């Protein structure tokens with residue numbers, strides 16, 4: 273299925289989840305005054321939005337392939353914010369429909385249903401506050417993530433209890449069936465994400481084959497599927513060049529895991545490679561892994577790849593630092609397939625030592641129609657290449673003439689500030705956004 277078709281299907285699934293219960297409540301009808309009906313409908317909409325917020329980041333491969341990780345997280349944030357606003361609107365309408373509901377503000381008069389509602393609402397507001405603080409707690413991201421997950425789980429349970437204890441919705445057979453489907457779908461997705469994939473799916477079990485030093489603080493981790501147990505087929509992972517996977521070095525579902533781009537070429541061998549720069553505790557520990565050590569991966573994910581079924585265009589790959597990892601997978605794949613389309617690679621780094629895969633890029637240059645432009649921000653005195661930043665001026669100089677720029681697919685990868693700058697520069701050069709793909713190595 274084409275990613276564009278998958279996007280349409282996912283949009284339809286989200287719309288059904290969102291609007292299904294509301295439409296059913298309209299069809300089953302009610303003699304209640306308008307304000308009461310609106311209160312119920314905003315409550316149903318908030319529930320649908322909450323379910324979509326939870327499903328979006330549940331690592332469903334077809335969804336991350338259709339939207340990309342940035343798209344998935346964008347949907348998660350926007351829909352989560354809408355869910356919170358809808359809950360607030362729901363509370364306002366409940367108060368408007370029945371002035372006696374002001375007891376909501378008096379804890380002594382809370383029923384079980386109102387306790388659950390207050391808990392869920394407070395939880396959602398705290399979740400929004402935590403989301404805003406996300407970038408301030410970079411170094412404590414693992415802790416932030418667990419607090420976020422536990423709060424989100426509590427909000428879900430409290431919402432379900434609120435609906436259950438209110439009774440009037442679940443007493444309606446049609447709405448009961450709709451809620452049943454919603455709960456079954458959600459439990460299915462959550463068990464797949466949190467139980468089946470990490471604990472039982474043997475295709476995620478790999479072992480270290482080799483750890484290769486690329487530079488002083490960058491290592492390539494080569495892993496292969498662990499031997500099949502009980503005859504289970506652990507055939508090689510089917511991924512597209514540019515996709516990534518989450519990596520764990522412990523089996524437990526609560527173990528720390530981090531996303532890394534797969535740098536090897538799909539279908540070339542059963543081994544999978546990641547090239548990882550020491551950025552903190554987890555990435556530094558990669559260099560200490562030994563052949564035979566077990567690791568677990570969750571992937572492939574992401575839409576940072578081209579699709580020859582939709583179009584076949586020349587490529588401009590713009591990378592900074594370790595952001596070259598998806599590009600090397602793309603170039604290895606083109607060489608493996610004997611694909612001679614023109615490719616321009618802009619590889620940015622601070623120093624010469626930080627430029628990755630230089631020897632291999634020279635070799636790939638013999639097999640591909642490849643032009644490599646290296647750009648250093650801290651060049652040595654004898655550097656004859658480009659220096660400075662990858663910006664509009666440089667892009668103007670190295671990209672083909674204006675008419676040719678529109679027949680190209682652009683891929684930009686690296687730290688968030690660099691991706692944002694290059695994206696702006698490409699937009700200023702009037703490149704069609706539909707042909708620009710970005711991957712930010714930001715917290716996910």
Ligand SMILES: Cc1cc2nc3c(=O)[nH]c(=O)nc-3n(C[C@H](O)[C@H](O)[C@H](O)COP(=O)(O)OP(=O)(O)OC[C@H]3O[C@@H](n4cnc5c(N)ncnc54)[C@H](O)[C@@H]3O)c2cc1C
Nearest residue numbers: 410530532533548549551552553554555597713714715716
């Ligand atoms: C889609 C994607 C693909 C990536 N591919 C590569 C790759 O091929 N090679 C590579 O070296 N790095 C890659 N990264 C970045 C890599 O995930 C982080 O460097 C790594 O998670 C840092 O973990 P740490 O514990 O060593 O460092 P920490 O000390 O925990 O964090 C150091 C910095 O890394 C970032 N970071 C921390 N946790 C995460 C997380 N869960 N997700 C993303 N960023 C995080 C934060 O900005 C933080 O400031 C990729 C990131 C993304 C989102």
